[in-house]
Amino acid sequence: MQSNGTGGRVDRRTLLKLSGMGLVGGLAGCLEDSESTPTSGDSGSGGESGGGDSTDAETATESEGDSGGQGSYTIGMVDALTGSLAPYGKRNQRGKDLALEAINEVGIGSESGQLSISVEDSESSNQSGVTAAQKLVEQDGVPLFIGAVGSGVSIAMYDSVTEGSGVVQISQNSTSPELTTRPGLMRTSPSGSAKGQALAQFIADEGHDTVAVTWINNDYGTGLSEVFAESFEGDVVFNEPHDQGQSSYSGTLTSMASTNASAWLFLTYANEMTVMANEAFDQGYNTNVDYYGAESTVAEEILANTPEGSLDGMKGITESAPADQDNYKNFVSNFEEAYDSTPTVWAAYAYDAVTISALAIEAADDFTGDALNEVVRDVTRPEGEEVFSFEEAAAILRDGGSPSDVNYQGVSGPVDIDENGDPPGLYQVYSVQDHSYEYGDYVTS
Incomplete structure (x- = not known):
């Protein structure tokens, strides 16, 4: 569902009326670029972000245990910071940083734990992506990582590192239909x-x-x-x-x-x-x-x-992105204030990937890949109460709600990750x- 006004919903039929083309839907690649155009998002080359290894927010020590009782959580991200896909990868860093700010302002769990993200560079290649994922999973021990931009990179990381490991992988930008054949590989951008x-x-x-x-x-x-x-x-x-x-x-x-x-x-x-x-x-x-x-x-x-x-x-x-949806408008406003440029929908996908990860940590019994895998889809599904921010979703969970009581509506639109790991598309x-x-x-x- 989309929303406008004071959280009012624009249903599928209304959306189709907005569309001179009616139905159909989309396939895709992995990208787009340059933070400059409105609504659709975009095109965005961004500009911040470095290369190599970095940890965002305050550096935190990864540990396991009750997700509601520890003070810090570190997950991973593999992004294209260098190489031919760098114009696409760098835009994600801004969306990721805005999501971290909103999450850490609320905090995770009863001790208001802080989330940080260790970022590794895929260098826009499959092999470097696999190496980056191996470092995050096998050396750093993250139970969840976000990545990647290129579909081939995401697939290579899943096939070589993630599958069978219990670790959660959520791609922020990959759109190849081939990802659908790997249900354990989730994404926030729609299938092509x-x-x-x-x-x-x-x-x-x-x-x-x-x-x-x-x-x-x-x-x-x-x-x-x-x-x-x-x-x-x-x-x-x-x-x-x-x-x-x-x-x-x-x-x-x-x-x-x-x-x-x-x-x-x-x-x-x-x-x-x-x-x-x-x-x-x-x-x-x-x-x-x-x-x-x-x-x-x-x-x-x-x-x-x-x-x-x-x-x-x-x-x-x-x-x-759903231009009339209130939380997207808020995302755009915050983005423009922070970076003096209009965001891309791809930055919004990165924002949602981080937010979903944080909600899974909030909802899970333990900060482990197995525990996160059990709840990560549930917090996005349409059966729950529609919420439009991490804060709203966390409030339901902290009031005794289950993961399936939450239906997170992303800044990029309804996420609703299905059994194949795919969200709907706009x-x-x-x-x-x-x-x-x-x-x-x-x-x-």
């Missing part, structure tokens, strides 16, 4: 499946019956491209991957142009999209076809490093006009 279907319907509704698709060669690109190809009612006349971090993609663009497709769909990241946009503009391709993208082609870095007019008219579908149509992102209709999954 619905977005791939939404993109297919959207491009068809725009009057295209041929499309050329190029996708980044990883779990994100593979999953999203497969759903799109299965869902598009026209002909996918080109459907090929491209490698990450190349200095030129002229061969891919030439092949796409040779198909005479009326639409080009880019399922890629900011750096790669920047290279492609510049090369396509130099060849004049942008005047002959319509460009489309998903959330990871929404990035201020792309616009800052491409000529004006090179992307005008590009459209796509991106994850969105999406928004975007376009590039006058070399700037603009946002339109909502799409729900």
Whole structure:
């Protein structure tokens, strides 16, 4: 449910009325960037955060025992602080820090324990992500960690470290449909499946019956491209991957142009999209076809490093936050006051991942992975009383309520983590006009 006014709810039917597109829903990647645009969130490159190992809030000693009776709790986070996904990872640190501030102002348990988060850098690669997760789990002994940005990184960490360990893993940004096949791997950003279907319907509704698709060669690109190809009612006349971090993609663009497709769909990241946009503009391709993208082609870095007019008219579908929901408005206000910039929905996903983790600690009998696993989904489920902050949820638990009595409504929207570890999704149509992102209709999954 969404809320507006004084906590009033906007139901699914009302949301669909807001949407000129009606239903459908979303698939996705792992990202988006640059804290600058409203409602949808966003695009956000953030700016704070360092690299390597760090511990947020006051350094706390991890220990086990009664979650209501100890004074400090340390969990982990694997984020992309360096490497190609750093523009996406750094935005999460701001959302994480705001969540910690709100949680520690209330405190956890009867002794008002303080939460801290030990942050490790995935370096935007699977192997470094696994190494970071191993440090947190095997050396630091955290019972829960948040991570990662890239879907491939999250999957690699789960398969190599988390599965079978009893440790809770909650991804803040990974959206590949492949995560759904690992129910123990939870996330606060929605699965990409619905977005791939939404993109297919959207491009068809725009009057295209041929499309050329190029996708980044990883779990994100593979999953999203497969759903799109299965869902598009026209002909996918080109459907090929491209490698990450190349200095030129002229061969891919030439092949796409040779198909005479009326639409080009880019399922890629900011750096790669920047290279492609510049090369396509130099060849004049942008005047002959319509460009489309998903959330990871929404990035201020792309616009800052491409000529004006090179992307005008590009459209796509991106994850969105519920702009009319009161707790999202409060999140935006606090974010803008702290950082003098508008947050992204991805920062909101990070905020919610931290808050859910804290609620699980509040609700669990012990500060162990097994105990946290028993309650972490329950505090988000729709059967409980809707609450819009850690403070409200903690009050129910401290008044004798059970985890299932709590239904945390995230700043990113309803979380409602299901049996596959997935939340529902809210999406928004975007376009590039006058070399700037603009946002339109909502799409729900």
